[in-house]
Structure formats: structure tokens, C-alpha cells
Amino acid sequence: MTIHSLYIYDRHCVCVYYQDWHRTKGPRPAAAAGGILPAVSPAVYPRQEEPTLESASTYSSPRNTLTSSSGVVVAINDEPRTPLPPQMQTSATQSQNPSSILTFDEEAKLVYGVVLSLRNMVRKLSGKDEQFVNYKTSSYKLHLYETLSGYKFVMLSDPNADSLRFVLRQIYSGPFLEYVVRNPLMKMDSREHGIDNEYFRMSTDRMIRGLTVFQ
Amino acid sequence: MAIHGLWVINKAGGLVYQRNFGDGLPHLTSNEYLVLAGTLHGIHAITSRLSPTGSSSGAQEICGETFKLTILLTATGTKFVLLTSLVEPNAGSVLQKVYEVYADAVMKNPFHTPEMPVRSEGFDARITALIGSG
Numbered sequence: 001m002t003i004h005s006l007y008i009y010d011r012h013c014v015c016v017y018y019q020d021w022h023r024t025k026g027p028r029p030a031a032a033a034g035g036i037l038p039a040v041s042p043a044v045y046p047r048q049e050e051p052t053l054e055s056a057s058t059y060s061s062p063r064n065t066l067t068s069s070s071g072v073v074v075a076i077n078d079e080p081r082t083p084l085p086p087q088m089q090t091s092a093t094q095s096q097n098p099s100s101i102l103t104f105d106e107e108a109k110l111v112y113g114v115v116l117s118l119r120n121m122v123r124k125l126s127g128k129d130e131q132f133v134n135y136k137t138s139s140y141k142l143h144l145y146e147t148l149s150g151y152k153f154v155m156l157s158d159p160n161a162d163s164l165r166f167v168l169r170q171i172y173s174g175p176f177l178e179y180v181v182r183n184p185l186m187k188m189d190s191r192e193h194g195i196d197n198e199y200f201r202m203s204t205d206r207m208i209r210g211l212t213v214f215q
Numbered sequence: 216m217a218i219h220g221l222w223v224i225n226k227a228g229g230l231v232y233q234r235n236f237g238d239g240l241p242h243l244t245s246n247e248y249l250v251l252a253g254t255l256h257g258i259h260a261i262t263s264r265l266s267p268t269g270s271s272s273g274a275q276e277i278c279g280e281t282f283k284l285t286i287l288l289t290a291t292g293t294k295f296v297l298l299t300s301l302v303e304p305n306a307g308s309v310l311q312k313v314y315e316v317y318a319d320a321v322m323k324n325p326f327h328t329p330e331m332p333v334r335s336e337g338f339d340a341r342i343t344a345l346i347g348s349g
Contacts, residue, residue: 022268023267023268102264110261114262118258121254122277122279125240125241130279131279136276137266137272137274138272139271156265
């Protein structure tokens with residue numbers, strides 16, 4: 001039993017936060033010209049060390065500068081110094097065919113698409129305003145919690161885990177409200193900045209690591 | 216403990232059989248069911264690519280707040296989908312039996328065209344015997 005990853009989307013369908021724990025198959029870093037915002041997660045930005053995986057346009061793109069910290073907003077860390085141990089994903093990633101692994105921005109869009117389609121499907125089938133809760137495959141389980149303001153919290157866990165909706169709700173009512181909503185330096189709904197900051201990441205991390213399903 | 220519906224989706228994503236049992240869920244038009252089945256087919260393909268750990272099957276169980284869909288993917292790509300209440304521990308075995316009935320009453324029927332909608336009284340009767348009428 002374990003927890004693999006957490007995605008947070010805002011109401012504009014944009015991934016504003018990402019964090020992962022036990023992922024043996026990590027995403028490739030996002031394409032530089034593609035769509036991820038700064039301050040989503042330090043783990044998935046285009047990396048200079050992997051020139052073979054990216055197209056040539058990666059390095060000529062002026063948008064690369066977005067990942068460097070511009071110092072506009074003090075409390076938002078583009079590269080937070082998190083106490084997380086280095087991921088064990090690198091060795092596993094390299095052993096697989098790189099083209100079969102999605103880049104992070106593709107993956108984030110697919111997750112959002114699946115969640116949105118299933119939400120509409122459940123709503124249609126139930127005939128009332130029923131929410132989609134989770135789905136399960138042979139190797140993982142995806143949980144969704146949607147707030148009234150349109151934020152979607154998506155978590156991938158072990159397939160045998162019980163419903164983790166309450167955990168997502170706790171993340172919302174605890175760290176999210178405390179360190180994102182009540183953070184005066186955080187531009188909510190900006191469409192150009194994620195919500196990653198050191199306090200939010202640490203406190204989410206502590207909360208997840210304290211769960212019994214997390215091992 | 217209630218079964219609300221059964222779908223059979225062919226390997227191209229077309230809904231070839233759909234039947235409701237009881238009034239647990241609202242009855243939609245056949246067009247809406249066709250669209251939902253197509254959507255489910257696409258989602259099923261995507262979910263197998265999102266695995267954080269190695270290779271994965273597509274979605275096997277999709278839960279809402281009051282009902283769930285249990286999906287059985289056969290080796291030939293046909294999907295059997297059972298809509299049940301949340302607490303239905305033997306949905307998987309019911310689907311396995313539906314698959315057997317499908318093999319007997321549909322695939323062995325010389326007048327059935329593969330991948331086309333199932334219109335067979337024999338299949339209907341045996342599903343009724345298995346799940347109940349609706």
C-alpha cells in the first residue's frame with residue numbers, strides 16, 4: 001500500500017501543483033515550450049541533463065527563462081528546497097523505452113481529461129449532481145476531490161487502498177487553505193503561476209507520510 | 216445490493232448491447248448510452264497509460280457516490296460493463312458469467328454478425344435468468 005502522486009488543478013483546467021512519492025515510473029520532464037506553469041513542482045521541469053529526450057527547440061525557446069526564479073513573488077519558490085529524499089525514479093525510467101513514457105505536461109492533461117470525462121459520465125448516469133469518486137486499475141487507483149471553487153485534487157494510490165477522499169479534503173482544509181489561500185503573496189487563479197511553495201509542500205508531505213496507507 | 220444495468224461494448228467502442236435492470240438509475244436515451252459507451256472506451260485506453268508503476272490494465276472499477284461501474288475486458292477487446300450499487304461484491308463474477316452466456320448465446324449463433332448490435336432472444340432470456348428482469 002502506498003501513495004504515488006498528487007495533482008491539483010484549478011478551475012481553468014491547469015495543473016497548479018504536483019508532488020510524487022513512490023513512483024517507479026516517473027514522468028519525463030515537461031517539454032519546455034509546452035504548457036506547464038512555473039511553481040508547479042521542481043521535479044518535472046525541463047532538465048539540461050537529458051538532451052536526447054527533447055527536441056532541439058527546447059533550448060532555443062525563450063520560455064525557458066520562466067523556470068529560473070525571477071524574484072517577482074518572494075513566497076513562491078520555483079525551486080523549493082524540500083526535505084524530500086531524491087526520487088528513485090531515475091534508474092527505472094532509463095530502463096524503459098523513453099517514448100512510451102509521457103512527458104509531464106502530457107500526463108497532467110491526460111489525468112485532467114480522464115477525471116473530467118468520468119465526472120461528466122457519472123453525472124449523466126446518476127441523473128443528479130453526483131460526484132465521481134475514484135477508479136481502479138490493476139496497478140493503481142485514482143481518487144478525486146473537487147472543491148466548490150473548482151479546484152480538483154487528484155491522488156494516485158495503491159489499488160487496494162480505501163477511498164482517500166477524506167485525505168484530499170484534509171489537504172484542502174489544512175495546508176491548502178493555510179498556505180495557499182491565506183497566503184497574500186500567492187496569486188490565485190493567475191493562469192501563469194502554480195501554487196507551489198515550501199510550506200505547502202512540506203506540510204502536505206508530512207500529512208501524506210503520516211497516513212497509514214503510506215509506507 | 217442492486218444491479219442497475221449491463222453494457223456490452225465491442226472492440227471499436229460501439230455499444231452492442233445495453234439493458235437496464237430496475238429503476239436505481241435514470242433511464243437515458245439509446246443515443247446517450249452510445250455516447251457514454253464511446254467515452255468509456257476512450258477513458259479505458261487512457262487509464263492504462265497513466266500508471267505510475269509499470270504497466271497497467273485499463274480501469275476495472277469506476278465509483279461514483281452511489282453506484283459503480285465494473286468493467287471486464289476480454290482477450291478479444293470486448294468490454295462487459297456492469298452498473299451496480301456500491302456494495303456489490305460479486306459484480307466481477309456476474310460479469311464472468313455474462314461473458315460465458317455471451318460466448319454461448321451470441322458468438323455461437325451463426326446468424327450473428329460480429330461487432331454488430333446483439334439482438335437475440337436467447338441471450339436476453341439467459342441474462343434475465345442470470346441477473347433478473349428489468
